[in-house]
Amino acid sequence: MRVVLQRVSSARVEVEGAVVGDLGGPGLVALVGVTHGDGPTQVDWMARKIAGLRIFDGADGDDTPGAECSVAEAGLPVLVISQFTLYADVRKGRRPSWSAAAPGSVAEPLVDALAAALRVEGLTVASGTFGAHMMVHLVNDGPVTLVLDV
Secondary structure, X not given: OEEEEEEEEEEEEEEOOEEEEEOOOOEEEEEEEOEOOOOHHHHHHHHHHHHHOEEEEOOOOOOOOOOEEEHHHHOOOEEEEEOHXXXXXXXXXXXXXXXXXXXXXXXXXXXXXXXXXXXXXXXXXEEOOOOOOEEXXXXXXXXXXXXXXX
16 A cells, blocks of 8 residues: 655645545645555555654644654545555556556455544545546645655
8 A cells, every 4th residue: 555645734635526525724635545455454554654643833732843743643634535546567668567456346345444443543535436537626835745655
């Protein structure tokens, strides 16, 4: 499982002109790719890592410079968006190979399981629509962008 995690001041996702997921303010955007062999172990690790990363300013109202807190500690939401293109192989030729990406029948339940596991971690979760052509609007804060692999 691979996640591109972005700290954002705002984010929403639209499908066919309709907003299907919106953070309503600051939080995290998690672009999620699933590969062959991913399962519950990867989902659980990723949910704990996303919830616990200390990448926000100020823990428990502490305004001290350098104080950091996690998305869970800050009480901020996460927008989960499936993105099979994270497993593109572009080493040869001009056309990406998608062979490392798990098929939808495998990936969709795992993306849903990640959203559910984040909720178990106490987070509010919004999401895109699996397999749809989505328009993702976000304002990266920092910018802070991390790539998580498990």
